[in-house]
Amino acid sequence: MSLVKKFPKEVKQILSKYxxxxxxxxxxxxxxxxxxxxxxxxxxxxxxxxxMLEITETDVAAIVGFYTLYHDKKAGKYxxxxxxxxxxxxxxxDEFMNALCVNLGVKVGETTEDGFVTVEAVMCLAAxxxxxxxxxxxxxxxxxxxxxxxxxxxxxxxxxxxxxxEGN
Amino acid sequence: xxxVLLRHRDIPDINQIDxxxxxxxxxxxxxxxxxxxxxxxxxxxxxxxxxxxxGAGFPTxxxxxxxxxxxxxxxxxxxxxxxxxxxxxDREIMESNxxxxxxxxxxxxxxxxxxxxxxxLRGEFWQVAAFLDEKIAEMEEAGxxxxxxxxxxxxxxxxxHLGAGAYICGEETAMLExxxxxxxxxxxxxxxxxxxxxxxxxxxVNNVETLTNVxxxxxxxxxxxxxxxxxDSAGVKIFSLSGRVRKPGNYELPFGTTFRELIYTHxxxxxxxxxxxxxxxxxxxxxxxxxxxxxxxxxPMDYASVRTIGGDLGSASxxxxxxxxxxxxxxxxxxxxxxxxxxxxxxxxxEGTYWMSHLTERIHDGHGKTEDVDLLLNVAKQMQGKxxxxxxxxxxxxxxxxxxxxxxxxxxxxxx
Numbered sequence: 001m002s003l004v005k006k007f008p009k010e011v012k013q014i015l016s017k018y019x020x021x022x023x024x025x026x027x028x029x030x031x032x033x034x035x036x037x038x039x040x041x042x043x044x045x046x047x048x049x050x051x052m053l054e055i056t057e058t059d060v061a062a063i064v065g066f067y068t069l070y071h072d073k074k075a076g077k078y079x080x081x082x083x084x085x086x087x088x089x090x091x092x093x094d095e096f097m098n099a100l101c102v103n104l105g106v107k108v109g110e111t112t113e114d115g116f117v118t119v120e121a122v123m124c125l126a127a128x129x130x131x132x133x134x135x136x137x138x139x140x141x142x143x144x145x146x147x148x149x150x151x152x153x154x155x156x157x158x159x160x161x162x163x164x165x166e167g168n
Numbered sequence: 169x170x171x172v173l174l175r176h177r178d179i180p181d182i183n184q185i186d187x188x189x190x191x192x193x194x195x196x197x198x199x200x201x202x203x204x205x206x207x208x209x210x211x212x213x214x215x216x217x218x219x220x221x222x223g224a225g226f227p228t229x230x231x232x233x234x235x236x237x238x239x240x241x242x243x244x245x246x247x248x249x250x251x252x253x254x255x256x257x258d259r260e261i262m263e264s265n266x267x268x269x270x271x272x273x274x275x276x277x278x279x280x281x282x283x284x285x286x287x288x289l290r291g292e293f294w295q296v297a298a299f300l301d302e303k304i305a306e307m308e309e310a311g312x313x314x315x316x317x318x319x320x321x322x323x324x325x326x327x328x329h330l331g332a333g334a335y336i337c338g339e340e341t342a343m344l345e346x347x348x349x350x351x352x353x354x355x356x357x358x359x360x361x362x363x364x365x366x367x368x369x370x371x372x373v374n375n376v377e378t379l380t381n382v383x384x385x386x387x388x389x390x391x392x393x394x395x396x397x398x399x400d401s402a403g404v405k406i407f408s409l410s411g412r413v414r415k416p417g418n419y420e421l422p423f424g425t426t427f428r429e430l431i432y433t434h435x436x437x438x439x440x441x442x443x444x445x446x447x448x449x450x451x452x453x454x455x456x457x458x459x460x461x462x463x464x465x466x467x468p469m470d471y472a473s474v475r476t477i478g479g480d481l482g483s484a485s486x487x488x489x490x491x492x493x494x495x496x497x498x499x500x501x502x503x504x505x506x507x508x509x510x511x512x513x514x515x516x517x518x519e520g521t522y523w524m525s526h527l528t529e530r531i532h533d534g535h536g537k538t539e540d541v542d543l544l545l546n547v548a549k550q551m552q553g554k555x556x557x558x559x560x561x562x563x564x565x566x567x568x569x570x571x572x573x574x575x576x577x578x579x580x581x582x583x584x
Contacts, residue, residue, distance in 0.1 A: 017327045019284075022367050024349035028332055053349070066351040066511075067332030069291040085253045086452055086501040087410040087487055123335065123505055124253035124452075125292050128408065128485075129416035135292055142294035 003048050007033055011052075024053050027063055031070050039079070039138065040071040068122070069137065076111040076118035078138035078160060080153075084121045087128035096132035097121060099150045104157075117157060139164070172396075172404045173380050174420045176264035185306045188267040194312050196386035197274045202318050207233075209279040213382060215390035217402030222247055222338070222375035223450060223483040224558075225401075225471050228382075234362035235280045236370040243371040244277045244285040245347065246379055249331055249338035251290055253505060254451035254485030257406040257418050258376035262289075262296050265380065266303045270326060272379030274313065275386060277324050280372050284325050288343050291332040300328050335509035339557050340373040342511065353513040354557040377406055397423035401470035401481075411448075411488035412439045424473075428465040431488060442490040446574070449474055450482025452502045453562035455569040456495065478569065495574035496581040499567055500528040506563035517560030520551040524567060536582045545571045 004011050010033055018025040027049060034045035046060040053060075064070040071079075082100065084093045097108065101119060104112050111118040127133045130146035134153075138160070145156060170178050181187045188194070200209050214229025235242060246269070250258040261269050277285045289297045304326050307313040315323045329347055336342045337352040344366050346352035365371020381403060385393045397403045401423035407430055410416045414436030421430065427447060431437065438444055444465065448454035457479040459465065467477050474481040489498065507525040512518045527544040530536045548564040548571075555561045571578055 017329070019367070022348065025329075025347055027349040028330065028346070031332070032330065055349070059350075062351055063349070067291070067334050069333035085505055086498065087254045089501055090411045090487070090489070090493070091416070122333075123508055124251060124255075126250045126256040126259050126290070128254050128256050128410035128487075129418070141298075142292055144292075144295070 003030065003034055003045060004052065024055055027053055027055070027060060028067075031060075031064065035070065036139070038074065039077065040074050069142075077116050077164070078136045079118045079120055080134050080136055081120045081122040081125075082134040083123070083125045083127070083131065085124040087124070088131035088133065091128075091131035093132045096148065096150065100153055103150050103154055116161060136160070169422075171420050172384055173261060173268075173377060173406055174265065174418065175268065182268075183264055183266055183303075185267060185303075185310060189310075192387060193267055193383075194271055196383040197271050197278070197312065198318050200275055200278050200386060201320055201322050206279050206281060209275060209386065212386055212390050213279070216381075216385045216393040217390075217397075218378065218381055218385060218393065219401065219471070220375055221377035221381075221405065221483065223252070223453070225481070228374065228378055231362060231374070232276065232279050232372055234360070235372060236363040237281075239363070239370050240281075241284070241369055242280050242282040243366045243369060244273055244280060244282045245340075245343065245366060245371055245373045246273050246285070246287040247338060247340065247343060247373055247375045248287050248289040248293065248296075249335075249343060250293075250376070251335040251338050252451035252453060252483055252485055253502075254410050254448065254487045255408050255483050256410075256485075257408050257483075259293065259296060260418050261376055261380050261406075262293075262300060266300055267307070268383055269376055269380045270300070270303060270307060271312075272382040273326055274324060275382050276372060276374060276379055277326075278322060280370075282372075283323050284327070286347065286366075287326065287328045288337070288347060289328060289330055290337070291330050294330065297328045297330050304328070334511070335505075336511040336557075336559055339559060342557070343373065344371065351511070353511045354559075356556065398468065398470045398472075400472040405469075405484050407469065408483075408485045409435045409488070410485070412442070412490040412493070413437065413488050414439055421469075423470040424468040426466050426468055427486070430469065430486060431465070435488070438488065438490050440490075442492060444488060445491045445493060446489040446495070446498075447479070448487040448489065448566070449479050449484065451485035451487065452505055453482060453558070453565060454487070455479045455565045456489075456498075456573060457569075458573040478573075494581065495570045495577040496528070496532050499570045500525075500532040502566045503528040503563070506559065510559065510563070514556035514560065516551050516554045517556065517563065520547060520555075520560065521563050523547055524563070528567075531578060531581050534581065538579070538582055541571060541575075541578045541582060 014029045050057045050060045133146040210232045218228040219225040337346045341355035342352040361371040394402045419434045444459045447457040503525040507521040510521045548567040
């Protein structure tokens with residue numbers, strides 16, 4: 001189903017933000033919309049957006065490729081994006097990341113066996129005073145989790161699983 | 169002293185529109201629209217000495233006065249892309265004192281004749297954008313945004329726009345490209361945004377903190393603001409303090425406050441009572457200030473003074489590095505960042521950050537030789553002055569100053 005048919009209200013609202021002669025500006029919010037359900041953007045969705053905004057499919061794919069928050073491949077239901085940049089690293093982010101990976105049984109970039117969490121190392125998230133921290137990118141958008149410990153994180157994973165009915 | 173920007177720390181619930189109004193909110197905007205000519209508004213900001221808080225420190229009123237009045241429409245874009253490692257002030261403003269920020273955009277928009285303005289937020293600020301959308305809707309409802317404001321001809325809409333994870337979009341022309349639905353790659357400047365900005369139209373791009381100063385400047389006058397801070401750097405600044413301190417966080421202080429006061433009085437001192445080895449006052453884009461003499465910590469934090477100790481104040485994201493940190497490790501971290509964030513448009517930065525990060529990795533991993541340290545310094549110096557934008561230029565700062573001022577750390581790394 002096309003994006004307009006699936007989310008008519010949202011598409012209309014997004015397009016209304018920009019001058020009609022510059023509707024190309026809507027490409028980024030539309031990509032977020034396309035990513036909402038499955039956590040990644042399909043080729044069909046890119047074609048769909050290209051058509052809607054009267055730009056080429058390559059233009060859309062170039063945007064997807066350039067920005068780190070757009071994904072063109074399926075990953076875990078939630079992406080756990082841990083900041084390991086300098087200020088966080090000065091406050092133990094690397095150690096947190098290592099311990100987290102051990103607990104989840106994955107390496108950085110990998111997805112847990114149950115397909116629920118993909119762990120990623122990301123650049124500064126503007127929360128340097130609340131390290132260790134990460135954001136989750138999932139069906140409910142992007143959320144920050146600050147001053148974290150491995151225990152708190154494992155608890156979060158259980159809560160998230162429970163919330164979408166995948167818990168025990 | 170009462171806060172000028174982080175007013176939520178003095179006034180609970182100032183993120184509620186009624187509370188904001190009760191504390192004088194929107195009076196400055198109303199007064200500007202109903203009683204002042206747009207150029208008078210710009211003059212007040214000019215006279216206040218306010219300079220851009222995103223890092224470059226360009227005089228704000230002067231920037232507004234550059235708007236090209238022969239080409240219409242005009243736009244204001246608030247830069248909320250806050251992505252410099254060590255910077256986390258704009259997020260606190262938007263989350264906790266959103267109306268003062270939005271009123272700042274409204275006043276700036278009136279001053280330059282913009283009727284549609286945007287807040288460009290980094291994609292990670294997804295929740296902040298949703299929150300601002302609510303606050304914008306409340307302002308529309310209350311008659312502070314929309315058509316024919318306060319019974320005048322002036323109309324204004326404010327929209328949020330989310331980026332999607334690219335540090336480079338904090339560079340103003342890359343941000344405009346991104347808003348136009350393209351990859352966020354900087355434009356060749358000149359022309360500058362006040363003559364050629366969003367959709368090729370005159371545009372003012374200002375940082376969140378810069379704009380948040382504006383309502384109180386209009387309310388209390390240029391002199392009130394100018395009397396705070398130093399002659400060179402007027403007013404107050406939010407210092408984002410991070411790294412090896414006991415109490416990291418945002419501290420709003422007058423310009424000219426010393427590093428010592430920030431780190432020890434406000435930040436509670438260094439963890440484990442260790443010594444400060446280096447300071448990065450402008451996030452990852454900083455020169456590394458060598459703290460070998462205790463007097464360095466008594467340097468006032470204003471644009472001119474920080475330059476005298478071999479650094480730049482930039483966005484005032486003060487990262488504190490203690491004596492246990494090896495600078496080759498630190499440089500490897502910053503290079504990893506810049507290599508990842510280079511947009512790839514200009515060869516110097518794309519290739520330079522790539523090769524520099526290879527070298528820093530090799531040195532840090534213990535596989536490097538003395539020649540690698542010299543080569544790294546050489547590459548960094550060759551890049552300087554040849555990059556299309558500040559990202560490439562700034563990627564070399566910590567490398568050059570790190571090697572020149574902390575050579576021993578590198579020698580140790582290549583020998584071990």
